[in-house]
Amino acid sequence: MVKEQFRETDVAKKISHICFGMKSPEEMRQQAHIQVVSKNLYSQDNHHSPLQYGVLDHRMGTSEKDRPCETCGKNLADCLGHYGYIDLELPCFHVGYFKAVIGILQMICKTCCRILLSSEERKQFLDYLKRPGLTYLQKRGLKKKVSEKCRKKSTCPYCGAFNGTVKKCGLLKIIHEKYKTNKKVVDPIVSSFLQSFETAIEHNKEVESLLGRAQENLTPLMVLNLFKRIPAEDIPLLLMNPEAGKPSDLLLTRLLVPPLCIRPSVVSDLKSGTNEDDLTMKLTEIIFLNDVIKKHRISGAKTQMIMEDWDFLQLQCALYINSELSGIPLNMAPKKWTRGFVQRLKGKQGRFRGNLSGKRVDFSGRTVISPDPNLRIDEVAVPVHVAKILTFPEKVNKANLNFMRKLVRNGPEVHPGANFIQQRHTQMKRFLKYGNREKMAQELKYGDIVERHLINGDIVLFNRQPSLHKLSIMAHIARVKPHRTFRFNECVCTPYNADFDGDEMNLHLPQTEEAKAEALILMGVNGVSYCLACGSVILHFCMSSTLYFSVASESCILQVTENIPCFPVTLWTGKQVFSLILKPSDDCAVKANLRTKGKQYSGRGEDLCVNDSCE
Template identity: 50%
Template structure:
């Protein structure tokens, strides 16, 4: 049965907080069920080993085996939560967790009479501050720090007049406290007899500066602290505790189930948990100490055993204690309670914040451009393992009966049936399924297989931002990998070189609804970081779109129909008619341009209302608007591409002039993802038909290119030789802040770096426009001009830490060169290309640069991961503070609270439409409105002898300036005036812009703005 969603049953029993405080001896005794005084783990009962009674594994504290029963509650391992035990220590020891606090308390009290080292006035002031019930944790911590500092300054006790020295942790020891207290001269007479017997002892006592405070002495001091001083010393926090509780006199023994014994199947015997072994060791040491006290052992032996007990009790809590003497070091590393809680594998980070969960799958990912952008292909094997608990009702009972009959081996089927009345769970792999299906009743739960269109969560690790996990619709498919459309790769940072991803199936209807509304791919096309689209076309799709829209791309009818057929969705319930535009050339043969097919991607359906209007420059724009000789000025009018080639800036992510981004703003997410899917279907078909591959011929340099490259390298070498000669002759002028050697390195590095850039320009001039690497670099789908230059012309200067390779050998970078040689080839310049091949020395230099890149990547990954974790932890605190602040403001004023929603300027980056960061792209709105108006053949009125177009242009600029100057600061004011301007634009019969006519209330305006989802959509809807 699926996990039930948590629901609050009783408000009175709601957990409001968790508080940690030292447990006193009486609390430990009351909580425990059994005293533990037997240090043996097992005892022989009738020839069979059984857990020893009153020992660390006593069955009264619970069981760790599946078959055993608890002697206290009579339940098994799955139901018994375990019971605590306890044992008494013969002498008190310091608690490692409270050791620092113990030292601070000793710094605050007199070591003679236990009075607090504060004046009466200080005591009164601090008491009043401590009793404040509203003081929070951070202020309480700061107050405690001030009290300790004040007590350190007052070294003389106000009660007994004793002068107190400093108290600190004894250097070079473990869990020992040193007290600076030299023996006063007037008290040396007490030791006169001893001094006469042993002169060395007298000398030692006179020189003594520090006294060690043992736990027994500290316990007596704490016991004498006055009740009135305790709240000030401990700084009150709810339930008050006595300072004596900071020392350990009684040890709790945890339940057996959290320290289970592992029974070996290979050999007889058991393997005990680290905590159990440490408990046994502490009890043995405690028994030895009792024996020494009873037998009157020498004080040295007694104190050594006491110290050993102290260290064992500390290792029981924290096994990674530093500074232990060699003879007390643990033989092997053990996991104490601290190690169970802290770190990446600890309870909090390993088992609470992130954990292994049920109803999830993980496998390798593969690309599938045929799937919708928000779909994920799930292997049938995974679909038959993951289940959803479907509750039987009137509308689905017939379907559920069929699933029960199918069972667990046929998809779609079901794995389990849960009876509503009894709660019994029946496996559907065996048994009479037809009979079970016949007896199915409303309210029963059928754990059915994952099926098509189920909402699933898809995640790739590392999850660095919220869109690393999104919800998709499942599509059950054959095969063994998860498949999804490549357009959704960017937010996951996924590629298909062996990456694995996780799939989670939500187990409640509420979780499914939340996932589909909040985490759906369609609702997360835009990154909240900058408002740019992240889900967009990549690689092959961009290359296909670019080649398709070239001026020389002409297609016959058969190919056009083939591309159009690729846009038919076989799984759609209702098929739509695809309208082919008329051919661009009629005679001697009908031909369509590739640009015409873009209309099929944006708006294939004849009845579609999608009308995209866009004017922008692409990556290669060189000037002269639509007459650009590179065809790089893109004009789209009413979804028809009139001019320009589509490249990464129009099809890819991180661009606000992307056609999918514009579609999303104007017509919603569905129009954008549908267009993206149509491009993903058409581009591979076009590329497979046309052919697009890269071979050795694409990187073979021509004779002319080799000649120009040789001239460039020779000229660069001559320049470098000239600089080296100037240095040797003392003519080289040093740059500010640099020596002559450093100046030479900087000049040569700059000179050699330009060679590769110039070689790249030579490549571009000599390559054919049909060259595949060049095509990819120009359209932005993959690679760069530098990659092409390195493959064909020249790899260039290798840099390590921003400098030429340093001298790894005596006065030279490699042993292949003469000493003190600074020529380009001796200092990491690779004149060859990857096509011509590198010489051995060039290969070494290139390896140096590559190694640095790999190390940088590895180090940066670790550093950024840790930095992100720290940042998230900081932001959690800030989020809590903002939440508290909002709650406080809510009590003052709802209006003030409204101002806090959003960033300091009140704007959401994901809703900023224009490239310059403006909320609304006014220029696009205007162009879009004009073209829709013209398309619908509405008459354009002439008012006051001024054409509507000119009037709109003029009014638009005036309005934009006024908005920027006057109303940019307040969100609701901007909303009002924008709506008023849009209403004027749709009804341009008013005599002037109706600033004085704005009567929309702020809340109504905000509601309308939120309801539209986009200003552009609102405008288009109003006009339409």
């Protein structure tokens, strides 16, 4: 499948803003096409036919070239895929938002769900939030202040209920130390609990040491009910954007099932059947645990059994998102390591670094670099072997017809030559390795496209990784040379931060005349020093000497080869300062330069160096 050249549209558009947030369960349902309920992947009658309402239902797209999507009817190349959803029997903590959930629980009352701020403090913080143009760091600092004030409050200013410390306890567990206090307690429930505890202590002294360990376990269901009861006017004080989602969206009650195209089934040649993706297998485990919890609730099983199943469901939902969790109990640890969504995104092999920032591209080459002082600073030597593979689509016209015919006759083996021909009114390409090239050359017409080899004078982009600033990729003029390394003038090492101890660099060949012109003008090596090196810049002796001593790391001299108006002082052009700096054998040239300064003022344009040993 041939890639088409990207061309921007003429319509100018401006993005107003970008907002990141959480999807609510209702938005997930609206985005999805089906509800996935079956834990089985394939039908029992036909092992190659995916089961309806299963994880591999083809209404969520297709992963096979010869089978269209059952929702939109498009093939694998055109269908982007469609989502499904799974309704969880019991809510679970989202492993990515777990820290945020604890933060909100520390800021709200666990009885009336109001934020633990007095009326004056609420008004003060709300006034601060209404200021226009608040930066991210200012909002982050404000959230820290609100959290600190809330955590210092032990009783709710609205309902008077006692609020203890909320903290993480084990894997995806939250506890509220509601009964751990030495102060006078106002909350009636806590007071009655402590009174009954005192009665128990009278009968058994060993119970006294357990008072400090008495705590309330905040399950996902309890947290969800608390978050749903948070008043709308308190949500801005939690530093949450109402457009991005509500606090209750931080917990999982519904899971999105991704399209089939990002989790394809791979047919195994060694054994009958298919190898399923990690995400597919994790989704089947979640559906299986969902069904188990549902059956246990209907049959009236013991609470302990349901709680264990709930813990397993919560773990599987966490591993579905991030499979590198720490602190998993041995009895719940998975037997096989899988890749979750986090592992697909992060790291060197993830989507961002592996497929977006550093993806494979066409019309590029990579090899070791070596120095060549005979090249100009704006040139790069490209090996013949690379030049035969990198091609440029040149359109045949009256001016280049004979040259294009010569390239077609040479074919792909001889440089300069051509690899393909595309006729004007067809999309078919003809490979020049086979067929009668002489006949093809004679049949060339205006408007045909010849994919010719890279030749001398082509504009190429040269890049060294890591690309840390804009000078890490610059435009050079190609010079096709023998051998197998990219070569360039060592004066250009500094912007690339390159050395010749085995470094490799990338070369890209622009595919349109517009791209070549843009690269040369905006990214050309000469453009970097053009402002000072052009002939219209005039420098007097003090300026040129200061520039010389600041730029040169070793002893250098300046030579003047052009007659510059020298009354009342001698002048140098920027071009002379840059292009005529010589490297002497010792420091005598600099001393001679300073001794003969008066001689230069005569305006005769003579050499500043008077020592014959300096060349």
